[in-house]
Amino acid sequence: MSSESVADDADSPAGGPSAPGSRQVGWNSRYDHPVDWSHRFEARSVPDMLLQTATRYPGRTFIHFEGRNFTYGEIADRASEAAEGFRRLGVERGVNVGLFLPNCPHYVVAYYGIMMAGGTVVNFSPLYTADELAFQAEDAHVDTMVCLDLEQLFPAIAEVQARGILKTLIVGNIAEVLPPLKSLAYRLFRRGDRARIGYGRTRLRYDSLFRNGKISRPAAIAVSEDIALIQYTGGTTGRPKGALLTHANLSINAAQVHAVDPEPGNLDRILGALPLFHVFANTCVLNRSVLAGDEVILIPKFDLDTVLKLIPAMQITTLPGVPTMYRAMLDHPDIANYDLTSLRICISGGAPMPAELRSAFVKKTGAAIAEGYGLTESSGVVSVNPYLTGGKPGSIGHPLPGTQIIIADREDPHHILPQGEHGEITVRGPQIMRGYWGRPEKNEDTFVDGRLRTGDVGYLDADGYGFIVDRMKDLILVGGFNVYPSTLEAELYRHEAVKEAIVIGIDDKRLGQRPKAFVVLEEGAEVSEAVLLSYLNEHVGKHERAAALEIRAELPKTMIGKLSRKELVDEERAKSASCC
Template sequence: MERENWIWADHYNHPVPWNSRFEPLSVPDLLTGMAAKKPLAPMIDFMGRRYSYADVAATARRVASGLHRAGIRRGDRVGLFLPNIPHYVAAYYGAMMMGAMVVNFSPLYTAEELRHQVEDSGTRLLFTLSAKALLPTALEVLEGSSLETLVVGSVAGALPPARSLLYRLFKGSEVAHAPDDPRIVRFSGLIDNDGAFPVVAFDPEQDVALIQYTGGTTGTPKGAMLTHQNLSANARQVALVDPHSGEDDRIIGVLPLFHVFANTCVLNRTVFTGGEMVLLPRFDAMQVISAVERTKASYLPGVPTMYQALLDHPSIGLADFSSLRVCISGGAPLPQELKQRFEQVTGAVLVEGYGLTESSGVISANPYEGLNKAGTIGQPLPGTKVKLLDRDDYRLEAGEGQPGELAFSGPQAMKGYWRRPDVDAHMVVDGFLRTGDVATIDPDGYIRIVDRVKDMINVSGFKVFPSQIEAVLYRHPDVREAVVIGIPDSYHGESPKAFVTLGSVARATGAELKDWLNPQLGKHERVVEVEIRETLPKTLVGKLSRKELVAEEKEKAAARAQG
C-alpha cells in the first residue's frame, strides 16, 4: 500500500505545489499553442539569424506535409541525425505533428552504431546535413540498411545572408555532396509545399512521440519510448520550478538536442515558456562566452565538464555574465569546488538536478532560489514521487536510513523500452521505475546520489562507491577531473583505481596523490593506484565515462594472465 505522506511534501522548496497535476498535452501543441499566442516572438537565434514562433511553426507544418507526401504515416519512425540547427527543431515538431515517432541519433555515431539503431527502431526516413561529418555516414547506412529515404539539409541555408556567403566561400572543404539518387531528397524540396496534411488526433498518454536510445554504458543501447505526455509534462515540470519562468527567457542551447537532457531542458521547456533558444552546433568555450554576451542569455544548462572548460578559458575573467540567472547542471555529479568557483566567477546560480533517459529528462532538482543543498540533486519535481529500494532485493524497500536504489513515478516516466518487454518486467516495481542509482533521502526530502548500482566496486564483499572516492580527490587543488573504477584483483576480487587529469599549473604525481588520498579513505576504499592522464574519456554529451577505462583494465588483466 502506498504511503500517504511523503517526506518532502512538508518541506517543499520549489515555487509550485508538489502535488501539481499535468493535463494531457501533445508535444506539437507546445509549439502551435505558443505560435498562436506569440507569433512574432523570437524562438531561435542561430549564429545571429532569428526565427519567430510563427516561422518555426509554419516550417514544421511544411515538414509534416512533406513527410506525408513522402509516404510517412502515423506510427512510422523518422530519424534525426543532426546537430543543433534550425532544421532539427522543424523536423522534430513536424514529424510529431503528423503522428510519426521521432528517433534521435547522435551526430557522432559511426555507421555501424547508426545502422544498428536504424534497424532496431525501424526508421524509414532520416534527416541529416550535407556535411562531411554526417552525410557519408548516412549514405553508408542508406546503402546497408532498411532505411528508405534520406532528407539532406544545408547549414548555409540556416545562416544569416552574410555568414551564409562566407560559409559557402570558406567552408567548402566541410561540405559533402549527395549523389543523384531518388532515395535522397533535399530539405528545401521536402518543405516546398503549402503545409497541408491530414489532422492527427493524439492520445498524449499513449502515443509515443520519441524513441530515445539510452547511453549504452552496459550492453546494447535500448530505446526508451517517451509519450507526448511524458515529454510535455516534463517540460512543464522543469519550467514550473523556475520562479522566473517566462521572464526574459533566453537560453543557450549548446547541449546536444539529440540528448534527452537538452530535449527537455532546452527545447520543449523553452517552447512552453515562450522563450528564445540560442543554438550552437557544438561546444566551444569561446563561442559560448560570446553567445552569452551577444544575446544577454539568462540560462546556460550544461554538464560539469562544460562549466570546468568555461572556467579554464583565458577569457573567463573578462566575460560579461551579468545576464545569467541560473545554470542547470546534470548528466554527472557536480563537484562542490566547481559549483562554488563558477558561481563566484559568473555571479549566476549553478543548480544541480538529476534525471535519465527513461524519465524524459528530469526527476529532481535543487530549488533555483532558497535552500540549495550542496552535493544533493534536490527535491522531486512537482508530480513526482521517489522511494528507495533494497539494493539486494529490489522488490523490497530499503531499510529506514539506509541507502537504496532510487525509483520514481510521475507523468515523465517512460512507457517502456522499444520491443523489449523482457527488460520492462524488471524495471518497474509497484508502479515505480528503477533508476539503477543508489541514493539516500534526508529529512527534508533532498536526494543524494551515492553511486550507480553497476558502478559499485566489490572489495572482499564490501561495497565501495566510486563517487565517494572521487569527491575526496576533487578536494586536492591539482585535480581537475577524476574517475574511479574497480579493477580485477586476485585477492580482493576488485580494487579501486583512480584516473585523474590535472590543472594547467599542477605538479602532483600519481604516487603523491595516492599517498594524499588513501589516509582519508576507509580501508576497503583505498586505491591501488592514481594514474594521471592528459584527457579522460567522455560520453557523447560530455560527461566523464568509466566504460572505456574498465575495458582497458580488463584487457591488461587478461594479458597479464596469459603472459
C-alpha cells in the same frame, strides 16, 4: 491533436505518508519548489505546444542561429509544411523517422514536423560510427533519416544506406539557414565542408519537404498512448535500448520543469549548447522553451569562446549544462573579462557536480547553480534544487511536482526503506517512459510496483532532499565490502592538483576487485602518481584503498561531455585478458 489532464496516481511526494507501504514519512511539510507538489498538469501533443505558442506569439523570436532569427510563427509554418512533406513520404502513426543532426534549425523543424504528421522521432548522435548508426536504425525500424551534407557526418550515414538499412535520406545544408551574407560566404568558401550527395529518388533535398504547402489536418494524437520520441540510452552495459516517451511524458516534463521556475512570466533567453539529440536538452532547452515562449540561442556544439561571448552579447539568462562545461568556463584564462551578470540561473545535470567546482564557479561568476537529476527513461528530469536558494550542495534537490522518489532495498526493490537509509532510487511520475522499444524482458527488470528502477544508489534526508551515492553497476566489491567510486573521487577532488577524476574497479586475485583511479591535473600542477595515490589512500577506509592511480592528459567523456567510465573499464579488461 488532443490534450488531457494527466498526473501521477500517487498522492504525496517522495514517499510521503500517502504512498502505499511507504516508511519514508514526516518530511512532506517542507517542499521548497514554488508550486504545490500535487499540481496536475495538462498533457498535450508535442506539436500542439509549438502551435499554441506560435498562435500567441507569432512574431516572437524562437531560434537565434548564427546571426539569423526565426520566429515562432516561421518555425510553426515550416514544421507544418514539413509535416505535409513527411506525410507524402509515408510518415504516419507508427512510422519512426531518424534525426542525425547537430544543433541547427533543421532539427527543430523536422522534430515538430515528424510528430505533426503522426510519426515518431528517433534521435541519433552525430558522434555515432557507421556501425552504431546501423544498429540503432535497424533496431528502431528506421528507414528514413534527416541529415546534413557535412563532410564529417554524411559519409557514415551514406555507408548505412549502402548496406540497405536506410531507404531514404533527406539532406539539408547549413547555408540555407544562415543570414544572406553568411550563406553566400559559406557557399563560396566552405565547399570543402560539404560532401557530394548524388541527389535522386533515395536522396532528397531538405527543401523538397516544403513544396506542397502546410498539412491540411495534423494527425490525431492520443497523447498518453502515442510515442513521440524513441530516445536511446548510452549503452554503457550491453546494447543500447530505446526508451519509449509519449507526448504526455514529454509535454508534462516540460511543464514540470517550467513550474519550478519562481519567475515563470519572464522572457528567458536559453543558451542551446547542449545537444538537442540528448534528452536533457530535448526537455530543458527545446520543449520547455516552446511551452514558455522563450528564445533559444542555438549553437551547433559547445565552444568555450563562443559561449563566453554570447552570454553578454545576447543577454543570456539561463544556461543548462553539464559539470565539464562549467569546469571549462571556470578554467578560461580570461573568464574575469566576460560579463556574465545576465545569467539568472545555471542548471547543472547529466552528472554530479563536485562541491569544489560548484563553489569556485559561483564565487568567480556570481551566477546561481541549481543541480538536478534525471534519466532518459524519465523524459529528462526527475528532480532539481530550488532555483532561488540553490537547495543543498551535492543534492539532486526535491522531486518535480507529481513525482515520487522512493528508496528501495537493493536486493528486494519491493521493500521500501526508512527515510535516511541508502538504497536504490526508484521513481514514479507522469514523465516516466512507457517501456523499452522491443525489449519486454528489460521492462520486467526495470519496473517494480509501478516504479522505475534507476540503478542509482542514494537516500533522502530529513528535508526530503535526494542524494546520490553511486551507480549500482559501478559498485566495486572489495573482499565482500561495497566500495563507492564517488567516495574516492570526492577525496581526489579535494586535492588542489586534481582537475578531473574517475575511479573504477579492476580485478584482484585475492579480494576480487580493487579500486583504480584516473586523474587529470590542473594546468601547471606538478605532483606524481605515487604522491596522489598515497594522499588518496590516507583519506579513505582500509577496504577502499586504491591499488593504482594513473595521471592522464584527458579522460573519456560521453556525447554531452560528462566523464565516462566505460572506456576505462574496457581498457582494463583488455589488459587483464592479454596478460592471463
